[in-house]
Amino acid sequence: MATKDNYRFFRLEARDLLARIDPAMPELQQPAVDTRRAAAERLVYLTHTLKGAAAVVGLKDIAAAAYSMETLLRAHPCAQEMLSPEVLGQLSESLAEIKAGVAALIPAPAPAPADR
Known part of the structure; x- marks a missing residue:
């Protein structure tokens, strides 16, 4: 019997x-x-x-990392000055957290039926 994939649609949207x-x-x-x-x-x-x-869908860690990116981008507008290496590093870290969180949602393959 197949297990329900609760995050299927979220993964599709997140990948996009x-x-x-x-x-x-x-x-x-x-x-x-x-x-x-x-x-x-x-x-x-x-x-x-x-x-x-x-x-x-209740993925608090991914939501928090995305919020961190959004907040940093709003707080440090790129209009007049380039972003500092520190801010770029924080953005990259949050993005890596998001990618790792999405990758962790991939369901394990179902076990093959045992031979009789």
Whole structure:
């Protein structure tokens, strides 16, 4: 009998969001102010969405890491100055936590039926 996968739809959404977060992260370090600002705005939206999705299914650690990213991005606008290495490091750490949390949700394969 198959077990219910409670996080199937969350994983699908999280993977989609992460696929959009990853390419935006390096844009935070671009010299062009408009590129940095657009990337930061996009990342705020994506991390906010991920935070909400994780909270709905009770994944507090993933929601907290996404909230950390969202808060850092809001507190350190990229409009005039580049983000500090410390802030970039904190963003990267939170992103790594999110990815590890999502990866941990992959269900184990069902055992093969025993031969008789």
